[in-house]
Amino acid sequence: MFTTLGKSLMMASSVLALTGTAYAQEKDSTQKVTRVTPFNGVKDYRTWSIGVWGGGSAAISPFGGPYYFNNFDFKNVGFVYGAYVKKQIFHNFGLQADFMRGQVKGATKAAQTLTDIHGNAVAGGIKSFKTDIDWSASLSGVFSLGSINWINKQSFVIPYVSAGAGVMGFKPVVTAADGAETAVMTSGGKARHTEMFIPVGVGAKFVVAPGVNIDLGYNVNFVDSKVFDGVNSGNKDKFSTARLGLEFALGKKRKPQLAVVNPAAQLAMDLQDKNAALKNSLAESDSRNQSAINQLKGEIADMKKDTDGDGVPDYLDKCPNTPAGTKVDGAGCPLPTPQVQVVKEKIIVTEADKKVVKDAIDNLEFDLGKATIRPTSFSSLDKVAALLVEKNFSLKLAGHTDNTGSAATNLRLSKGRAEAIKAYLVSKGANASRIEATGYGAAQPIASNKTAEGRQQNRRVEFTLY
Incomplete structure (x- = not known):
């Protein structure tokens, strides 16, 4: 007779054993794979899928079960079913929203004198x-373990692990020894309990056709309830599910499914x-x-001729017979008298410089209705001053106010603050x-003056660094 832990481990290991066996039997894919551009995002792939x-x-x-109902028997296997929607983010990671219904059952070898949720003996x-389980909804992260294969071009079996969190509504019923x-x-x-739960699972996807996968998985569900099994044993309950389903990729059929494609093979094919x-x-x-090379050899000898000796071959010389010693341009014509040119220094404003100015704007404060800068603004203004001295930047200051008060007053105040x-x-x-x-x-x-928030945004001094 197996122990409870041994039997539950047997269920989990069965899934992993099937995965390992199939994974060892991978072959090179003969299926035509649509070529994609490496390092070009996910636009060339199908990233959404649904499953039932x-x-x-x-x-x-594997972590134990309800203390009193750990006698595993196939008569006590419940039926569960569901569906999911999945968004693949990367080759080996996706987010999956699961929906589940069904029933969980258990029995003891002999009737136990137990207490209900209120502590009363049954x-x-x-x-x-x-x-x-009337309903359950959860969101999980799914990590694929075999989408990148450096041995074969295509993996037919892709193991995965998942973990997430969700909410379920359930109705527990207990049966006494007398039936x-x-x-x-x-x-x-209320008959229905609504509690949080954490699903943790392992499984494997079996690629059977482009965009169609068989999904074999095993989950342990940790329920935030002490009476999921109808009995308050003092510990929070858990149960397991084993499932078999089909997954269908959504989108254009010519695009490969991101979750199953081998990026190493895609890169190799592109190369x-x-x-x-x-x-x-x-x-x-x-x-x-080759034919042009022989012809060029003869032409090169003619191209090297320079009759007036000015360094420009005759076939390029637009001013032949230039006096000896005359400096010429690339066309063989005398160069004009050189003039001194003033090279204007190119000023580059970096992202770090912009951040210094932005910090000064964010920290800028004045006394109410005045052009007096508050001391809390000095530190960030000092950094702007140092920047102007160090890099010889120019700066435009533009003062603005809201529409409170007269136009003349607002113009004077905005000018004074700048x-x-x-x-x-x-x-x-x-x-x-x-x-x-x-x-x-x-x-x-820059905002509506009809609200206090808008007027606050309009009272500002803009810094333009150039």
């Missing part, structure tokens, strides 16, 4: 339980195509150029001739 499945459930797992003792059934109610007197094209191109070039910032930067060593301070009052709002 059915299977069995049991009140045991008359006659409990012989078995069955819990109907009487009792629904286990919530503390609020093979480019290598073959390059070889053909080189062969054609050799045949075309001038106050300029004066502060100059006091820290910045070149005054490279700083322009302008006020626009309320003439250029």
